[in-house]
Amino acid sequence: MVLSPDQAVRYDVRNGVAVLTIDFPPVNALGAPMREGMMLRLEQAREDEGVDAIVLVGANDRFIAGADIREFGKEKVGPSLESIQEALETSVKPVVAAIDGHALGGGLETALAAPFRVAASRAKLGLPEINLGLLPGGGGTQRLTRLIGPEGALDLILSGRHIAAVEALRLGIVDEVTDGDVTEAAIAFARAKAAKGGPWPIILERTDKVTGTDPKIFEDVRAKNAGKWKGMVAPFEIVNCIEAACHLGPVEGLEFERAAFWRCSDAPSREAQVHLFFSERAAAKVDGTKGVAAKPIRSVGIVGAGTMGSGIAMAIANSGIEVTLLDSAKGALDAGMERIAKNYATSVARGSRTQDAADKALALIETTPDYAALANADLVIEAVFEDMGIKHEVFRRLDAVCKPGAVLASNTSALDIDEIASATGRPQDVIGLHFFSPANVMKLLEVVRGDHASPETVVTAMAFAKRIGKQPVLAGNCFGFIGNRILHRYGEEADLLLMEGATPWQIDGVLKEFGFPMGIYLMRDMAGLDVSYRVRRNKAATGALNLSADTYNPIADRICENGDHGQKTGEGYYAYVGRNASPRPQVEAMLAEISREKGIERKAISDEEVLWRILAAIVNEGAKIVEEGIAQRASDIDVAYAHGYGFPKYRGGPMFWAAQQGLDTVLTKIMEYQARYPDRWQPSDLLADRAATGKGWEG
Ligand code: T1G
Numbered sequence: 122m123v124l125s126p127d128q129a130v131r132y133d134v135r136n137g138v139a140v141l142t143i144d145f146p147p148v149n150a151l152g153a154p155m156r157e158g159m160m161l162r163l164e165q166a167r168e169d170e171g172v173d174a175i176v177l178v179g180a181n182d183r184f185i186a187g188a189d190i191r192e193f194g195k196e197k198v199g200p201s202l203e204s205i206q207e208a209l210e211t212s213v214k215p216v217v218a219a220i221d222g223h224a225l226g227g228g229l230e231t232a233l234a235a236p237f238r239v240a241a242s243r244a245k246l247g248l249p250e251i252n253l254g255l256l257p258g259g260g261g262t263q264r265l266t267r268l269i270g271p272e273g274a275l276d277l278i279l280s281g282r283h284i285a286a287v288e289a290l291r292l293g294i295v296d297e298v299t300d301g302d303v304t305e306a307a308i309a310f311a312r313a314k315a316a317k318g319g320p321w322p323i324i325l326e327r328t329d330k331v332t333g334t335d336p337k338i339f340e341d342v343r344a345k346n347a348g349k350w351k352g353m354v355a356p357f358e359i360v361n362c363i364e365a366a367c368h369l370g371p372v373e374g375l376e377f378e379r380a381a382f383w384r385c386s387d388a389p390s391r392e393a394q395v396h397l398f399f400s401e402r403a404a405a406k407v408d409g410t411k412g413v414a415a416k417p418i419r420s421v422g423i424v425g426a427g428t429m430g431s432g433i434a435m436a437i438a439n440s441g442i443e444v445t446l447l448d449s450a451k452g453a454l455d456a457g458m459e460r461i462a463k464n465y466a467t468s469v470a471r472g473s474r475t476q477d478a479a480d481k482a483l484a485l486i487e488t489t490p491d492y493a494a495l496a497n498a499d500l501v502i503e504a505v506f507e508d509m510g511i512k513h514e515v516f517r518r519l520d521a522v523c524k525p526g527a528v529l530a531s532n533t534s535a536l537d538i539d540e541i542a543s544a545t546g547r548p549q550d551v552i553g554l555h556f557f558s559p560a561n562v563m564k565l566l567e568v569v570r571g572d573h574a575s576p577e578t579v580v581t582a583m584a585f586a587k588r589i590g591k592q593p594v595l596a597g598n599c600f601g602f603i604g605n606r607i608l609h610r611y612g613e614e615a616d617l618l619l620m621e622g623a624t625p626w627q628i629d630g631v632l633k634e635f636g637f638p639m640g641i642y643l644m645r646d647m648a649g650l651d652v653s654y655r656v657r658r659n660k661a662a663t664g665a666l667n668l669s670a671d672t673y674n675p676i677a678d679r680i681c682e683n684g685d686h687g688q689k690t691g692e693g694y695y696a697y698v699g700r701n702a703s704p705r706p707q708v709e710a711m712l713a714e715i716s717r718e719k720g721i722e723r724k725a726i727s728d729e730e731v732l733w734r735i736l737a738a739i740v741n742e743g744a745k746i747v748e749e750g751i752a753q754r755a756s757d758i759d760v761a762y763a764h765g766y767g768f769p770k771y772r773g774g775p776m777f778w779a780a781q782q783g784l785d786t787v788l789t790k791i792m793e794y795q796a797r798y799p800d801r802w803q804p805s806d807l808l809a810d811r812a813a814t815g816k817g818w819e820g
Pocket residue numbers: 147148150186187188189190191202223225226227228230249250253255256257258259261399402403
């Protein structure tokens with residue numbers, strides 16, 4: 122439904138105050154009809170003799186969520202945000218922005234152009250444009266810096282975080298916070314200002330917070346983040362704009378910001394990160410379940426108080442949901458609670474959580490050794506050792522104790538969810554909830570759907586994931602689901618490259634240069650080589666892995682059998698002094714030995730080939746996962762890899778990256794590898810089809 126401007130912004134007068142109500146679903150974004158409506162109503166209020174003041178408020182308990190991201194890359198129509206801001210800053214009548222829900226991006230920038238801001242205590246405010254590969258292009262870098270100073274502006278804009286109203290008040294971003302109705306509070310505030318008379322504050326004219334800024338703060342933040350921001354555009358442009366706000370006048374500052382904004386908008390990273398933004402929202406939707414309601418989850422049981430169980434307990438308690446943490450071993454329960462208390466104390470000490478929030482979350486976690494305590498839980502999550510026998514025992518007990526309709530979830534990272542479900546008489550209620558460690562931090566949550574899971578169980582699990590602030594991706598039931606299956610495949614390719622002549626440090630260097638926070642061999646050392654050693658032994662015992670295959674590289678086994686298990690023993694692929702890793706000549710000698718045994722003549726391999734073979738392996742496996750129906754759509758692979766496996770977000774994810782290279786180019790590379798390694802490389806049918814039709818992944 123296309124709203125007309127006067128529908129997008131309603132007008133009514135209360136006690137001599139014009140209330141402009143923005144009603145532009147779904148999130149009151151600054152779409153063209155809404156911008157036109159704002160200009161129309163501001164003009165109307167200016168002309169209205171019965172009006173002494175103006176209040177801007179959003180319908181549906183939210184202010185403005187920012188520019189309309191769907192308009193990016195399209196020809197701009199309607200009045201600009203700048204013209205609205207100019208009308209606000211030159212208004213003879215005082216204007217108060219009444220902020221509820223969210224004031225984000227252009228939404229907060231609109232509010233900063235108004236002379237005054239009143240926020241509901243539950244409101245969240247932020248300038249999160251960096252998450253889209255952009256910067257606040259509506260004067261946000263100039264106004265916020267002049268309002269709260271450069272250090273605060275750097276923190277808020279570079280982190281892209283949403284802050285609570287009470288923090289906004291402390292910083293001086295809002296003038297008042299109310300627990301009551303924010304519109305009424307804003308009307309009262311506006312009437313008082315009108316009675317007192319102007320002139321009204323204009324943030325752009327302030328200099329008190331920027332005068333005498335030490336230019337070193339900008340050099341320091343650039344130097345501190347040089348590695349993390351490698352290959353990105355927006356973070357550097359943001360620092361430049363905030364620095365400019367400290368020595369340019371308002372007009373030049375806005376001009377500087379506008380040019381910087383377009384440099385970000387024109388960079389490939391903006392398209393990549395906007396792709397991820399919409400893909401994250403698409404990933405939360407389950408095809409074919411329209412009209413299926415999620416069950417309410419008011420209390421959650423967790424079986425297993427180990428590292429994962431306690432991390433999951435924190436993630437859930439942080440969202441205000443009661444948790445009963447069960448472990449049959451008393452010592453394990455005490456250790457689990459100690460770990461949780463310590464994590465909260467650390468986050469409070471770091472300032473990332475208030476003591477009050479930590480106390481409230483901790484108070485929601487009960488412990489018990491007794492399964493009977495889980496009888497009324499709406500959801501129970503098993504987080505015990507990765508052994509099918511132990512999981513069967515847990516699910517048999519849950520089946521006997523839990524109320525009918527309770528969702529029974531396993532946190533397994535790779536075991537067969539149907540086999541787990543078979544231990545119960547209610548497979549329709551069983552689902553996989555694969556958290557990533559540390560579970561209270563990592564965003565990705567793979568929801569694993571077995572053959573018997575009911576649509577209600579799946580929809581409930583997906584909604585629960587969003588509710589606890591996770592990024593859900595629905596996966597079918599196969600070894601490794603989505604993320605680990607792809608990780609396993611590109612790990613094989615990396616191991617093959619090692620046998621041909623590459624080294625772990627060359628491969629890790631190539632992946633880091635591409636934008637991964639760390640390479641696969643550093644990651645393996647961190648996870649512990651003994652863990653993966655056991656998995657390979659189990660797979661070999663079942664015949665799922667042929668340890669004597671020509672293409673199988675035994676390097677990890679041999680390092681492990683030498684007693685070197687990675688970071689935890691001080692040596693693995695690398696030698697460690699603390700966390701500092703250095704290449705091990707012994708590993709290079711072992712690789713030479715293995716190549717000799719395999720009859721492979723080692724040769725230098727270019728970084729470009731290393732990168733292409735690993736990325737093509739990721740993309741090809743991702744395409745197979747989509748064509749097999751394990752993932753609902755290609756963009757789900759992007760979401761999983763950006764949120765769980767370190768794929769650089771500014772590149773949009775592996776499937777997006779492949780589409781940017783051209784799917785025909787990727788297919789050609791894979792055909793080349795297939796010619797060299799026929800048993801290892803078979804191009805995905807989906808990739809071959811999309812490369813031929815040129816229609817992109819969605820066809
Ligand atoms: N533009 C267009 N559509 C948007 C949107 C936006 N800004 N924000 C959300 N949507 C859609 C979303 O795709 C989904 O659509 C529906 O709204 C509900 O979203 C000039 C240039 C506000 C915290 O980055 O963070 O301003 O799937 O599921 O969980 O400097 O949406 O239903 O079809 O996320 O309640 C800056 C982005 C923009 C905020 C609400 N603003 N949005 O969360 O709902 S750039 C942002 C959010 C900018 C200026 C610059 C969240 C939310 P569909 P949802 P939610």
